[in-house]
Amino acid sequence: MAHDALVVQGLDAGYGAVRVLHDVSLRVPEGQIVALLGTNGNGKSTLMQSILGLVKPTRGTVRAWLDGREVDLTGRAPEEIVDLGVVLVPEGRRLFRDLTVEENLVLGAWRAAARREISHNLRLCFETFPRLEERRRQRVGSMSGGEQQMVAIGRALMSVPRILLVDEPSVGLAPIIVKQVIETIGSLKAKLGLTVLMAEQNFTQAIRIADRGSVLVHGSIAFEGETAESLRDNHLVRQFYLGT
Amino acid sequence: MLDPVLIANAVVSGLLLGCLYAIASMGLAVSFGMLDVVNIAHPAMMVLASCVIAALCAPTGFDPLLAALLIAPVFGLLGAGLYRLYHLYFERRGDEAMQGLAFFFGLMIVIEVSLVLVYGADQRWVETGYGGLSLGLGPVGLPLRMLLPALMSLACIAALLLWLRRSFTGRAVAAVAQDRDALRFLGADPIRIKTVAFGLSVALAAIAGGCLIVVQPVDAHSGHVFIGRVLAVVILAGLGSLPGTLVAALVFGVIENVTATLFGPAWSPAVAFSLLLAVLALRPQGMFGRAHA
Amino acid sequence: MNAVLDVRGLGKTFGGFTALNGIALTVAPGERLGLVGPNGSGKSTFVNCIAGDFPDHAGVVLFRNRPLAGLKPHERARLGLSRTFQLPRPFRSLTVLENVTVPLRFSVPPLPVADARARARACLERVGLQDKAHSHPHSLTQVDLRKLELARALAPEPALLIADEVMAGLSHSEVDQILDLLFALNGDGTAVIMIEHVMRAITAFSQRLAVFVAGRKIVEGDPQTVLATPEVEAAYLGT
Amino acid sequence: MSRPLRLNVGLAAAGVALILILRLIDNDYAWYTGYVILQYVLLAVAWNILAGYSGYVNFGTAAFFAAGAYTTILLTKALNLDLLVCVLAAGLVSGALGLGMGWLTLRLRGVYFSIATLSLAVVLQTLVVNWPYAGGSSGAYTMRPQGYAVFGNYSEFLFVLMLVLALGGIAVAAGIERSRLGLGLATIRDDERAAAAAGVPTLRLKLIATAISGGMMGMAGAPLPYYASYLNPEAAFSLTHTINAMAMTLIGGTQGWVGPVIGATLLSTLQQGATVTISSAGNLLIVGGVLILFVMLAPKGILGLIRAWRGRGDTA
Amino acid sequence: AAGRGVAQAPAGEPIRIGFSMPLSGALAGNGRPALLAQQVWAEDINARGGLLGRSVKLVFYDDQSNGANVPGIYTKLLDVDKVDLVISSYGTALIAPAMPVIIRRGMAFVSLLGSSTNEMFKYGGTANISPVGRRMNVDFAKGFFEIARGLNPTPATLSIAGLDSDFSNRAMESARWQAREHGIRVVYDRAYPPSTVDFSPIVRAIRSAAPDLVFFASYPPDSVGLLKAAGELKLTAKMLGGGMVGPQVTAIKAQLGAQLNNLVCWDVYAPEPTMTFPGTAAFLDRYRAAAEAKGAETLGLYAPPLAYAQMQVLEQAVTRAGSLDQAAIGAALHREAFPTIIGELRFDQTGEWVEERNIYIQYQGVTGNDLAQFKQPGTQVILYPPQYRSGQLRPGFPAA
Ligand SMILES: Nc1ncnc2c1ncn2[C@@H]1O[C@H](COP(=O)(O)OP(=O)(O)OP(=O)(O)O)[C@@H](O)[C@H]1O
Numbered sequence A: 001m002a003h004d005a006l007v008v009q010g011l012d013a014g015y016g017a018v019r020v021l022h023d024v025s026l027r028v029p030e031g032q033i034v035a036l037l038g039t040n041g042n043g044k045s046t047l048m049q050s051i052l053g054l055v056k057p058t059r060g061t062v063r064a065w066l067d068g069r070e071v072d073l074t075g076r077a078p079e080e081i082v083d084l085g086v087v088l089v090p091e092g093r094r095l096f097r098d099l100t101v102e103e104n105l106v107l108g109a110w111r112a113a114a115r116r117e118i119s120h121n122l123r124l125c126f127e128t129f130p131r132l133e134e135r136r137r138q139r140v141g142s143m144s145g146g147e148q149q150m151v152a153i154g155r156a157l158m159s160v161p162r163i164l165l166v167d168e169p170s171v172g173l174a175p176i177i178v179k180q181v182i183e184t185i186g187s188l189k190a191k192l193g194l195t196v197l198m199a200e201q202n203f204t205q206a207i208r209i210a211d212r213g214s215v216l217v218h219g220s221i222a223f224e225g226e227t228a229e230s231l232r233d234n235h236l237v238r239q240f241y242l243g244t
Numbered sequence B: 001m002l003d004p005v006l007i008a009n010a011v012v013s014g015l016l017l018g019c020l021y022a023i024a025s026m027g028l029a030v031s032f033g034m035l036d037v038v039n040i041a042h043p044a045m046m047v048l049a050s051c052v053i054a055a056l057c058a059p060t061g062f063d064p065l066l067a068a069l070l071i072a073p074v075f076g077l078l079g080a081g082l083y084r085l086y087h088l089y090f091e092r093r094g095d096e097a098m099q100g101l102a103f104f105f106g107l108m109i110v111i112e113v114s115l116v117l118v119y120g121a122d123q124r125w126v127e128t129g130y131g132g133l134s135l136g137l138g139p140v141g142l143p144l145r146m147l148l149p150a151l152m153s154l155a156c157i158a159a160l161l162l163w164l165r166r167s168f169t170g171r172a173v174a175a176v177a178q179d180r181d182a183l184r185f186l187g188a189d190p191i192r193i194k195t196v197a198f199g200l201s202v203a204l205a206a207i208a209g210g211c212l213i214v215v216q217p218v219d220a221h222s223g224h225v226f227i228g229r230v231l232a233v234v235i236l237a238g239l240g241s242l243p244g245t246l247v248a249a250l251v252f253g254v255i256e257n258v259t260a261t262l263f264g265p266a267w268s269p270a271v272a273f274s275l276l277l278a279v280l281a282l283r284p285q286g287m288f289g290r291a292h293a
Numbered sequence C: 001m002n003a004v005l006d007v008r009g010l011g012k013t014f015g016g017f018t019a020l021n022g023i024a025l026t027v028a029p030g031e032r033l034g035l036v037g038p039n040g041s042g043k044s045t046f047v048n049c050i051a052g053d054f055p056d057h058a059g060v061v062l063f064r065n066r067p068l069a070g071l072k073p074h075e076r077a078r079l080g081l082s083r084t085f086q087l088p089r090p091f092r093s094l095t096v097l098e099n100v101t102v103p104l105r106f107s108v109p110p111l112p113v114a115d116a117r118a119r120a121r122a123c124l125e126r127v128g129l130q131d132k133a134h135s136h137p138h139s140l141t142q143v144d145l146r147k148l149e150l151a152r153a154l155a156p157e158p159a160l161l162i163a164d165e166v167m168a169g170l171s172h173s174e175v176d177q178i179l180d181l182l183f184a185l186n187g188d189g190t191a192v193i194m195i196e197h198v199m200r201a202i203t204a205f206s207q208r209l210a211v212f213v214a215g216r217k218i219v220e221g222d223p224q225t226v227l228a229t230p231e232v233e234a235a236y237l238g239t
Numbered sequence D: 001m002s003r004p005l006r007l008n009v010g011l012a013a014a015g016v017a018l019i020l021i022l023r024l025i026d027n028d029y030a031w032y033t034g035y036v037i038l039q040y041v042l043l044a045v046a047w048n049i050l051a052g053y054s055g056y057v058n059f060g061t062a063a064f065f066a067a068g069a070y071t072t073i074l075l076t077k078a079l080n081l082d083l084l085v086c087v088l089a090a091g092l093v094s095g096a097l098g099l100g101m102g103w104l105t106l107r108l109r110g111v112y113f114s115i116a117t118l119s120l121a122v123v124l125q126t127l128v129v130n131w132p133y134a135g136g137s138s139g140a141y142t143m144r145p146q147g148y149a150v151f152g153n154y155s156e157f158l159f160v161l162m163l164v165l166a167l168g169g170i171a172v173a174a175g176i177e178r179s180r181l182g183l184g185l186a187t188i189r190d191d192e193r194a195a196a197a198a199g200v201p202t203l204r205l206k207l208i209a210t211a212i213s214g215g216m217m218g219m220a221g222a223p224l225p226y227y228a229s230y231l232n233p234e235a236a237f238s239l240t241h242t243i244n245a246m247a248m249t250l251i252g253g254t255q256g257w258v259g260p261v262i263g264a265t266l267l268s269t270l271q272q273g274a275t276v277t278i279s280s281a282g283n284l285l286i287v288g289g290v291l292i293l294f295v296m297l298a299p300k301g302i303l304g305l306i307r308a309w310r311g312r313g314d315t316a
Numbered sequence E: 001a002a003g004r005g006v007a008q009a010p011a012g013e014p015i016r017i018g019f020s021m022p023l024s025g026a027l028a029g030n031g032r033p034a035l036l037a038q039q040v041w042a043e044d045i046n047a048r049g050g051l052l053g054r055s056v057k058l059v060f061y062d063d064q065s066n067g068a069n070v071p072g073i074y075t076k077l078l079d080v081d082k083v084d085l086v087i088s089s090y091g092t093a094l095i096a097p098a099m100p101v102i103i104r105r106g107m108a109f110v111s112l113l114g115s116s117t118n119e120m121f122k123y124g125g126t127a128n129i130s131p132v133g134r135r136m137n138v139d140f141a142k143g144f145f146e147i148a149r150g151l152n153p154t155p156a157t158l159s160i161a162g163l164d165s166d167f168s169n170r171a172m173e174s175a176r177w178q179a180r181e182h183g184i185r186v187v188y189d190r191a192y193p194p195s196t197v198d199f200s201p202i203v204r205a206i207r208s209a210a211p212d213l214v215f216f217a218s219y220p221p222d223s224v225g226l227l228k229a230a231g232e233l234k235l236t237a238k239m240l241g242g243g244m245v246g247p248q249v250t251a252i253k254a255q256l257g258a259q260l261n262n263l264v265c266w267d268v269y270a271p272e273p274t275m276t277f278p279g280t281a282a283f284l285d286r287y288r289a290a291a292e293a294k295g296a297e298t299l300g301l302y303a304p305p306l307a308y309a310q311m312q313v314l315e316q317a318v319t320r321a322g323s324l325d326q327a328a329i330g331a332a333l334h335r336e337a338f339p340t341i342i343g344e345l346r347f348d349q350t351g352e353w354v355e356e357r358n359i360y361i362q363y364q365g366v367t368g369n370d371l372a373q374f375k376q377p378g379t380q381v382i383l384y385p386p387q388y389r390s391g392q393l394r395p396g397f398p399a400a
């Protein structure tokens, strides 16, 4: 069995008086894709942000194994965590609307480790999303939703992530693009040996590439599926995602 | 009766004047145009720098342009501190739009009155070796008093542009105003970036102050003349476009001086600001601004 | 002809880029039309043109047989043309209830305050937001914001509602909720154009389906047939 | 009594009470100071109609104010009209100016609009400076009569006139807040595009707001030539008017008419007080300092402070 | 009664003299030195035994160079502070707004450097300390043209450029009037706005018009700008100068130094032997000592002597009236002559000087930026009016 790349243990987190996560524990084995499932408002994004240090957990730990070294991420600043190679594709894309596609992508390479390989990674991005190369000088704000999602993923790739967190990459995308995006994430895993934690509503698509999955209900992990099949058979998943 | 030599001279002196406007506007183009911090006290800071430089150089005979380069880092640090304050009290609370504006208005008043209290109401000036000298390009005259600050201005602007284009921090400055927190996803600290950029903009005010004191003597209120002009230049250019700011400043200077030559100086401000109104009416995003959907 | 919306030769370019090209589309009164297409195919641009955000588009838009050329967005809204925004845009300083009264207070003739409030309350009940009537939008969840967006759009009882991706990111049951709502609205006689990437909703809702690809309408017709077309599969669904 | 009626009766009563109190003091200084404070109340309330209600920050307050003052100068000079007529005319002129400026610049958002209004002030000032009949740069004198109608003292008349204008301005602002116009302006402030999509005629409402706001500022400026006897463009177009109107409103709070009234009363009283107690340039320092402290420590103005304090009282 | 020769400590409540002064804002550059001179006067008079046997106290507020503050300040002075006497602030824009208040109370009012402020009010109780006299639009530039007449050959053409402000406009008007009188053709005539930064277009246009005479009417910041541009663009003329306000002021003298040479400029006072009156030297010494400590306007040749004279006129009028009765003081203002440190002054019914006394001086032999030279005679040679004349015109500008 693969070594764990990311381990969340007993995490409590929230916003001010509102507690959103209760005692969440989660493991992401190295080189695998873990799908984080759960309907709206159950805390998926909060969990992602806690891992990245954007939300300060009140209890619990987040640890990562990066290049064979164990690092405690708990309490570190987001800048530091990103610099270690844990990168998030945020919900709602969060692009720089007035910058061009290329400017957005280059900014992705802020990490010290990524700055050396800008041109190489840019090529990789354009290979993955040829549309972006056509539009490299377009202002991102004027692009369609799907195009913007491509930029968001591309920008994360520019920072050469070791562990990639992806928050709902398929929202608002055409089915064909959803497929493409999901496949791209799958292929990135294969190509770069990425470890991926992905929150995704589109269960049918997500499960195609996921190695395992966890279901978050009301801020707690309600079910952990070690395999894709076990997820498909879970009653929670059936209830929420498959309408049965 | 249009004398071509007179017009040529008006254009050239307008360009030199435009360079002064450019360096005076450039800091604001960074703070206002890129960081969304409407630092209305920018011209007052410029005059503050002029006064400090005058106090340093008048007794020692040190060159004011060099002195400006020396005090620019100090101003930069002060600016950085000021931004921290601004961030703490306005930005973080999301009150920056109007409250922040009032804050800088207050700061402007405080700077001006402090100058009067410390330096008195007299004019401040600096004697430079090149004060009265002039280069001649055929029939066109280039007074060194205008030319050297203009060159200094262009050099600083070029350095600034290069920094914004080439360095990572520079690139992030362009991004930070649009989505501050998104930078954090990339591992950059937006507050640090804004602090650096705002500090830089205040350092530019110091450089502009050095240029100004070479061009003309100043008193505590000399900044007022520049408030309207620098804002006009930044808007004329389109927020956030630094090359545009340079062009707009040059256009502004040339229009002022050509109007002064052809119709009399009384009409220069009206013509220049009417141009701004016209540009805004026809192209609301400014000459070089990006249209927003 | 008594189409509620009749679009002919609609075109729009941004700089050199053609976002819409020769679109022709009609919607009959009370009809439910689905509109799909890959990202960037021009669907939102189409909505913006009809709503009056881009006065410089090419072609003709007739709304209840009346040409819309030259009319401002608010004038179009007052004629009975409602749209939602792809990203919800509530009035942040107003309460949820006040948000919904706005289109009623600004219809012609305007509803008096009391009537407007009563009607707005009824609308909120309809979308299930009655408990949040006096909250401010910042305390609403994404789903609730979508519902508010819908409530505000349907309050003036429009002849045509254009819903631009109101279900993006919603869960299965929430999609069902909104679908019920749209069906009920449609039952009252409002024609609906639904723009959506959630295929389940599109197939359940649309009587007719049009597909945009790269600014052109490539097919139009019965949903099952349209979705089975090879071009649509290739350009939109993927296989 | 309905709420608006109650407010208006309250305002009138407050006005009468103020006049009576000042009569008791019977001191020219009180009339003068009162006039200045009320002038700023009117300016701040007017400024807030655009800024607070619809989110458009006007940097051209001085232009509207000066337009009103110069209307009086011109009408007095050309037709020797009564000041009351001049005030009405000034309202119309500045209102029309507001309409024109709105038409030219209201398609601009945010700071673009602000800078455009600033430019308007520069252009207008240049016109006045180059208009010899209006006194040009030399300025113009206005002879003030000894008394007016029932007022034996012209200063008292000016005070009462400004009081009526200020109270009227407050009544108008309060009326707007409750009206459909107020609702529409709020939607514009929040999201202009969504407002239009909900049927709000955004441009028209903004034009109405600029016209009303500009007109009120013009009326605030109309009696100035009589107050000061001598007016030159520099004084009339002074940046002080712009800064004050804005600072006072922000100190008070922008959410309604009460904020500007409180802010203007407080800050201009402080300014007047500082001017005649501190005999040095330091008085301005205090004003600047107070402004900075207030916006830093009371971001929602005094109203916000009061609300926060009350809120705490409620929960406790 | 005051003891013979020996001053007695003044007794009783002090006499309070109220006024506003621009201590901040655009006019502070002259307001602050004027205040200093007035304070010197107050010390002097108190040392001499006071006014009417009472000591004198100055009550003043900063009007921030803003006319709108003035009516309030003067009503406060009169109604709340209950001052016994009032004098004016500095300049027309700050004097005029006080007039209605003054007139209503019937106060005697000695004002400082107004220009025809009383023309409209026609108030009887005022005197104005301003050498320009009643007909500034005519007389102001007379001296300049009288001097120019002595040039050989007589000048034929003139350029006029000036700031668009009340004082400068009147100065330019007078230059036009005088040019007509002297048969001199005006070849360039323009006003520039206060916000002007670059003066080279103006100077260049003048240069291309190549006039014999150049008449500037400017304020301190632009005086420097114009002269610097003239130097850089090598503007030459048979005579250059005019109604420039600025070179009178210490900071600008120091700044321009030798560039001032041969400039023929309007002035109010110059330390020439022909203009030494009783008390002048003593005042300048006392003032300079005080100003040195504050590091501002250390020469004190412009506003300070006038401000001191303003107080002297008030003092003498009160003494002559023998009481604080305002009508009596007001009447005394027009009756007799007032010996002051700037000479003998006489006021007509409107309060203006019976005889204008616009002085024109020429800077000669200025070297470097040392200020001491400006305290010496011979640097600012008086060329006009004839009764104060102290030297010969050196033709041509710039100095060879
Ligand atoms: N900034 C915030 N302040 C206060 N509460 C918040 C904030 N962000 C989220 N919440 C609340 O936290 C809870 C969890 O939100 P979160 O965004 O993590 O859910 P999610 O599972 O990602 O949902 P979705 O599928 O809608 O993205 C919700 O109830 C939400 O209202």
Ligand SMILES: Nc1ncnc2c1ncn2[C@@H]1O[C@H](COP(=O)(O)OP(=O)(O)OP(=O)(O)O)[C@@H](O)[C@H]1O
Residues within 6 Å of the ligand: A142, A143, A144, A145, A146, A147, A172, A174, B293, C014, C015, C017, C019, C037, C038, C039, C040, C041, C042, C043, C044, C045, C046, C086
């Ligand atoms: N203001 C604009 N300037 C330039 N290009 C624009 C502008 N608005 C839209 N576009 C371009 O027009 C195309 C159509 O965009 P539109 O938003 O209509 O797509 P869409 O079909 O709604 O996509 P999605 O399903 O992702 O929302 C896109 O390629 C987009 O980049």
Ligand SMILES: [Mg+2]
Residues within 6 Å of the ligand: A044, A045, A046, A091, A167, A168
């Ligand atoms: Mg989420």
Ligand SMILES: [Mg+2]
Residues within 6 Å of the ligand: A144, A145, C043, C044, C045, C086
């Ligand atoms: Mg869209």
